[in-house]
């Protein structure tokens with residue numbers, strides 16, 4: 039991970055090394071792919087560290103992510119969940135990608151903190167109880183998010199947070215979700231200039 043002088047990663051050393059190796063493998067893999075959907079498109083390190091910090095700040099024990107891919111974001115979230123005594127439910131429609139993520143998560147010593155499930159994110163969110171999620175991370179096909187409504191909001195507990203990646207790299211695709219979030223009086227919504235842009239909503 040590229041760091042400014044003086045920055046030390048707060049993440050567990052074994053997890054940090056696993057994330058670094060995955061990021062390097064992802065850069066090599068993605069550079070060789072023509073089709074966007076064939077790329078791993080892993081979470082940027084600064085956005086990962088933000089997620090890690092946020093999850094612990096809200097004491098997130100029930101963490102859900104949509105879009106496992108090879109599990110870079112999963113590692114950040116699972117390391118935070120280990121600190122809070124929580125767990126991560128990681129959803130993806132791509133079984134092979136998730137199998138890779140499962141192996142990597144085990145190598146990092148985090149297997150017991152993650153449940154991997156091959157499932158469509160919208161369908162899985164629809165099946166979760168009201169207010170049962172402390173942190174929801176959306177990193178899948180952005181244009182699908184509005185069709186999942188109201189579940190991304192409904193499943194959030196009071197004090198819980200939703201984070202969606204690519205808010206600045208793909209603002210037009212994220213705008214419909216942002217508008218739905220902004221229309222909810224119980225949510226505080228902002229966009230942070232981290233990684234590819236993180237849309238963040240806090241349920242008060």
Ligand SMILES: C[S@@+](CC[C@H](N)C(=O)[O-])C[C@H]1O[C@@H](n2cnc3c(N)ncnc32)[C@H](O)[C@@H]1O
Pocket residue numbers: 078079080081104105106107108109110111112129130131132135157158159160177178179182
């Ligand atoms: C940008 S990648 C996720 C990167 C991952 N969060 C990371 O940091 O390594 C997007 C992933 O979303 C998955 N995906 C796309 N549509 C989905 C859906 N409807 N439900 C669940 N996963 C989906 C894709 O298979 C792909 O693996």
